[in-house]
Amino acid sequence: MKSETLFLKNTQTFAEAMVRCGVRYHFAYPITPATEVMKHTAVILPEYGGRMVQMESELAVANALAGCACTGTLGATSTSGPGMALMQESISFMAAGELPCIMLDAMRVGPGDGDIVGAQSNYFQATRGGGHGDYRVIVLAPASGQEIVDLMPDAVKLAYTYRTPVLFVIDGVTCTMTESAIFPEAHDYAAGFDTSSWAYTGTADHEKRFLLTGSYTHSQGEEMNERLRAKFERIKEKEQRWESIQTEDAEVVLVGFGIHGRMGQDLVANMRAQGKKVGLIRPITLWPFPDKAFEQLPESLKSVLVVEMNHGQMLDDVRLAVNGRVPVHFLGKTGGDMPLCTLADMTAQINTLL
């Protein structure tokens, strides 16, 4: 597939991007607003020699994805909040079993069934995990269709380099937005990774191996955890990503991801045009959280404002990163006909802090 510009809903962009980067099997179960992804892969995957497989539940989806990953083949899934809740068991399993895959949580309002309108209600679930034990998965938060496309090759590389699920979390507002994205020439990034040292493909070319996430001795459980911890530390050191805009002399820094991070880009431009010293930190990896972005806060900084489409989740990580150097304020909402803070809301709040 040649390079081309497409005008798509961002859920479709996600489907196109992952297939063009090497995903061949997509396991899914219908749920708003993630359904658009599986509708799209059902059409395009056969053209790539792959298949969308609709399962009977998100439990089955996530476990089929694990089975696919055991062969060394790149698989993916896409879902929204309640479906993500059902997948937690298998995400913990895949993290423990070091199985690479691509996942999307098209975030909607929670808790419970919640609502189908967009939200950022699963920051905790994505970065802390609802599954069992001490595990982490890499969490990416693109803020536009183009950024979905741009991050996808890295997502596949991260999944195989670290042998881990890579989870995209995209607020439902960004997911349901239709916009242009430039797709580079299709390339199977998964094919570049040799999985023969670990994939469970039968004993024709290797000694018996088996995937064990449990333990037969207490020391085995400890060893697995130590091995995983060392890997998580490497990821934390090497893979933090964020966008900083004009933080060098800022008096107030806005912190937002996804749609609020994107709005922050406009907000900084607007307020700087009025001579107001506002900067932006937009986390792109939510785990590892970009602590490094907060290491060099300027002397001029008076406070930080976190804006989210929830009641304060990333806020905890920002407070840990700021570590009491300046006050950290919060603006957020979830649900409703306008399920996000407007630029006017954010501007008004910042004006009170300057």
Next chain:
Amino acid sequence: MQELAKIYGDTLLLDKKFNYCPGCGHGVVTRLVAEAIEELGIRQRTVSVVGIGCGGFSHHYMDIDAIEAMHGRSPAVAIGYKTASPDKIVYTYQGDGDCSAIGLAELLHGANRGLPVTCFMINNNLFGMTGGQMSPATLENQVTATTPKGRDVHVHGYPLRVPEMMADMVGAKYVAREAVCDAKSIRKAAKSVRNALQCQIQGLGFSFVEFIVPCPTGLKLSVPDAYKWSREKMVEYFKPQVFKNEVGQNNEN
């Protein structure tokens, strides 16, 4: 061991220490599965997806790759595996708790989907590994660790017959219930294991075999009494039979 390998082939790992309790029916079924894999010449392309419970040990006695899945999810894992690697032979090895309690949805949808994977359900009619609690297959009035006065069907429902639910599913091509309570039933069970795997090799569709096995430890009976109990009580309710056989060859049942 070298000499034994000449007789038994490469699949069974004969020097592996046994984890099953004395008299456990798993030992018989594990050996039947290993012998069928050996006989069909599929060892190097076979992958076992085992459940949580005593059946999880089964792959350790075989020279094949294996995946130890989360409790009840083996059929879904097997389907994902088979989707990505259709040339491999994938079978699940699960207990009655794994299959018919926590994993019933994955099992039945797996059967209905009809992808050529094989599920073996080893029914010892209780949760063995956790110490003999009631499972869906526990008989009416049977005393277990969690039914101290016997299974009250008005509270806990009736013993669940699993292959009967699959018999009408178009995607399921070989469906059987066997017992391993005596020599005769073991010989029949061996045939069903071969047929189920043959069904997959031929790409016909889903195959399933339930095995009625004794669990002397869980039943708190001596080994002979546990076999007698399974042969009489279990087999009376869970009748061994081939429900469906669309396998072209080895159609001996």
